[in-house]
Amino acid sequence: MLELKNISKKFDGKVILDNVNLTVQDGQILTIVGPSGAGKTTLLRCISGLASVDGGQFLLDGKPFDPATNRDNDSVIGVVFQDFQLFPNLTVLQNVTLAPTMVLKKNAQTVTTEARNLLQRLNLDGKADLYPYELSGGQKQRVAIVRALAMHPKLLCYDEPTSALDPDLRHEVEQIILNLKQEGMTQIVVTHDIPFAENIADQMLRVEPKQN
């Protein structure tokens, strides 16, 4: 369970997040919707530790934690970026196994077996030895999801998962997210695509641009 209490964030004196409070229950999906510039992505960046907050508190499973310094524990927060940010110099399999071997110090063979299973489950069999440039947008996104899952995250965040995809792939992403939910994954999805958000959400948070 993730709780945010009075989270605020400013950029150059401009308030982006103003006392945000929310709770995501384990295994549920929270969607964060709102117009461009409302701070959706900023909120996600704060939760994943890529941006610092100016006030407020995060609780993970009831314990306070600081996403910005969250390391060396098992509270991994996975992120699937809008433009995926796969590592172009590594194969699909290497993209997935790099962090589990180097960071979690897991046995290379175990990691590889697990990675291949995950790739298969997300319909990526036969792609393990390809490089990212050889994949379609949808495939790249699924690799990004597998890469995040291989770290066994407590929470998986998506930034605009439908924006870089063809409209007909939207349904596929919905399915992946809902399947992961069935397996108990807690997920936060930032999107401006309201119908998509409504299809997957247990809980929706609307953020509005601040007037100041």
Place this chain on the structure above:
Amino acid sequence: MHYVSEILPSLISGTGMTLSIFFWTIIISIPLGILVGLGMMTRFKPLTWIINIYVWLMRGTPLLLQLIFVFYGLPIIGVVFPRYEAALFAFILNYTAYFAEIFRGGLQAIPAGQYESARVLRLTNWQTLRKIVIPQVVKIVLPSIGNEVINLVKDSSLVYVIGLGDLLRAGNVAMARDVTLLPMVLVAVIYLLLTAVCTLVLRRLEKHYSYWR
């Protein structure tokens, strides 16, 4: 033909000097260039100022002048280098500055998203650098590094100014003694061969890195 075989040994020994300056400069200034290039990217301002002044001096004055200053100028303040070491010192200082600028450009070409993606996967800075950033930078900078490498083959001829016997000087000596341009033609052929080898090696390297894009 007889004349050619007569002067060839001295040209070859000059080539030895040219190659020795070339290899040592490459071997030392490329790693230094990476370090200085990284230094340019730090948020520690005093370091970036010092590096910027250094790069400005090295790129802003002729290498010939730098050679003269190192060999004839530094002894005034008590730093004496023998000829060969003076030449190497000047070349390494000069080429490190160019390589640093190239690496800085390469480092800046890596999208911030790559670092963020590595960060959320909890890779350390060093792991990110080694596994993700440097492999991508190497591929980006290879063509520019190649340019500098080819330049270095020819720039090494500047060492004549502090009395070192390189390939060009060997040709010059033979030309002045025998009053013929033929030694210089041979010198040109040898330089062409050296740069041709460099070009081939660089092409190979670029090809080697073409497995991803």
